[in-house]
Amino acid sequence: MGPDPSPLSTRQVVRENFWLRELIETRLDGMDKAIALLQAAADRVPTLPVVDANVKHLKELVEQRFQDSKTALDAAMTSQSKAIDKQENAFAEQISGMERRQDADKKTNDEKYTDLKERFNVYESKRKGGSEMWGLVVGGIGMAVAVVTLIILFVKTAS
DSSP: OOOOOOHHHHHHHHHHHHHHHHHHHHHHHHHHHHHHHHHHHHHHSOOHHHHHHHHHHHHHHHHHHHHHHHHHHHHHHHHHHHHHHHHHHHHHHHHHHHHHHHHHHHHHHHHHHHHHHHHHHHHHHHHHHHHHHHHHHHHHHHHHHHHHHHHHHHHHHHO
């Protein structure tokens, strides 16, 4: 073996070992802190089973909301259909009532027309009768004038 190292060399090796130990411990402490931070971050990130459970729960909520919306829409459509049927029946009744009133009005108008026609025929008959009467009166006056004229002529020629 070789000569014993000198005390100066030994002190230098001890001193370097101390600083090397300090450096390694500092690095190891930093790594411990990094691992602790990494673990804290990992603890905040949900695990796959937790994510799956949350997705499943969300899916159930969406399906329930969809079902509730479908139920509400079905109820609204049923209600709307009933309202339309009621409205159609009301319109049918109104139209039927209007047809009955129209038939009654037509019957009334026909009766009035027949009455007016009969009155007009009576008036025309009276008017025609009146015209014929005037013809007879004028003819009678004409005959009377002719008879008087003949009498006057006859009396004048006889005298």
